[in-house]
Amino acid sequence: MQIVKQSASALFLAVLSLSAAAHPHSFISLKTEVVADDAQISGLKMRWTMDEITSADLLYDAGNAKPGDEIWKKLAAEVMANVLGQHYFTEFWHNGQKVKFLNRPTTYGMERDGHQAVLTFILPLAQPQPLAGQKYTFSTFDPSYYVDMSYAEDRDATLPAALQKRCSIAVHTPSPSDETRNFAIALDKDDAPPEDMDLGKQFAQQVTVQCQ
Numbered sequence: 744m745q746i747v748k749q750s751a752s753a754l755f756l757a758v759l760s761l762s763a764a765a766h767p768h769s770f771i772s773l774k775t776e777v778v779a780d781d782a783q784i785s786g787l788k789m790r791w792t793m794d795e796i797t798s799a800d801l802l803y804d805a806g807n808a809k810p811g812d813e814i815w816k817k818l819a820a821e822v823m824a825n826v827l828g829q830h831y832f833t834e835f836w837h838n839g840q841k842v843k844f845l846n847r848p849t850t851y852g853m854e855r856d857g858h859q860a861v862l863t864f865i866l867p868l869a870q871p872q873p874l875a876g877q878k879y880t881f882s883t884f885d886p887s888y889y890v891d892m893s894y895a896e897d898r899d900a901t902l903p904a905a906l907q908k909r910c911s912i913a914v915h916t917p918s919p920s921d922e923t924r925n926f927a928i929a930l931d932k933d934d935a936p937p938e939d940m941d942l943g944k945q946f947a948q949q950v951t952v953q954c955q
Contacts, residue, residue: 767891767927770794773883774899777952779906783871784879784952786849787833791862791892798860801853810854819853822862831866832892835881842879843869874910874954884947888927893948900950910954919945 774790801818808814826832827846835842844866851864872879883892894900897914923945
């Protein structure tokens, strides 16, 4: 009898789930580029590289599929559905107000990079936002902190070339208190922090975009 491994969608739902909370047991490296024209920001182009353990079942399902094969489209759709269920795991702020996103990405895909699975997509803002003289902040994080989602280098958050002379971008890494760090470390896979603690947000890096 053939043994069927856990499906990619089930795996990712288990990993990226508010109900499965703990000190991070999975890691995703982020790269983000602001999507904009001369006058407006319209979205964020994201690249999420999963650690090898998180990637294992996804890559098993993909087998020896080549880039563009149908299996990659299927896996991307399954994973993306779970990401959408958590509002892209992203908050985008302007003048103290959350900016809304469209319910569907304009484009998305999945690929293999060595032993790691990579999800790429464009997160579209519901309404384009003006650039001139404006400041925006955004963060990508798992509220439960089961998954650590972070930029390995500050340069992993970027602006398109057309904006680099009139806008700046910076990544700010927080310094949670020792008490918060120790609390997170003490959690195991079966423990869940209180929802109102918003544990993941306390560890979330914040990206600031400031335009002239």
